[in-house]
Amino acid sequence: MIRGQFVDEAVSRRKFEREVARYRELEGEYRRRGWFLIEAAFPTVLVIFASPKLAPKTIVCAVRLDFTNYDLVPPSVTFVDPFTGIPLPMKSLGFNMRRLDGVANATPQTITAMGQQGRLVFQELIQAHSPEEVPFLCLPGVREYHDHPAHTGDSWLLHRRSGEGSLHFILEQIWASGINPIRNINYHVQYQLQFQGFLVDGAALPR
């Protein structure tokens, strides 16, 4: 019996297996995007995201999804160390998930120009209350979003039949807002090479 499981486990297991089977059907496409599903044993899935656009090809993050009580409850999403599986605090994450605000109809050229002028407004999708805390993905379809006191008016049950909260949906959001826009790595050279962050193409961010 899975700890904390109150939904009939057979139901959650079957839905979990359906999600994983759908992933496996498109695994080749996902791999080309830099998604690697390396563990899938009910109730968790571990996926590593790499950026195929960087040289050398670089692991950006790993994410664990917990499907306990799925889908009466949406999956829990935790960013973890890809080598140890230990949840990462905000300060160690090393990448952002962002969405552009207020430029729904702007062309990529306009967004690039606005970015050069420092006029783009971003919405941060990964939130934490301090750099020491494990961050959460603040998005409908994710357990931590619906459990947050600020979102008591946006119940998961309003989203449950929408397609949000599926394995594909959550991985797609992470990729679209955090991985796909990455174009380069920013290093700072001072005595030694120091990682400063990824450089992203603002025009490739979701709006």
Added chain:
Amino acid sequence: MKQPTETSKKAAGQATGSKNEVTFIIVVNGDPVSVVANLNAPLHTVIGKALAESGNVGQPQENWELKDAAGNVLDASKKIEGLGFAAGTKLFLSLKAGAAG
């Protein structure tokens, strides 16, 4: 994946028996379906068909975005013929994420 029609079995992602038709594989929120489209129609015509075929009827069509494999949002108002899709191209129909933060 949903079972393709007889036409799409013959030529998934290619022109069908009719010279004005093409069959796409549309991945709807992770679920691939086969859709036959008229080359002279705008791309958005495949969205409604793909949603119906996959059973995703809970969200209005404007809540979905059609993307290529690289994640680029496609202009659904353009004519399919002019978009120059190669044979076997998979397109991705993705649900727009809701309000966050």
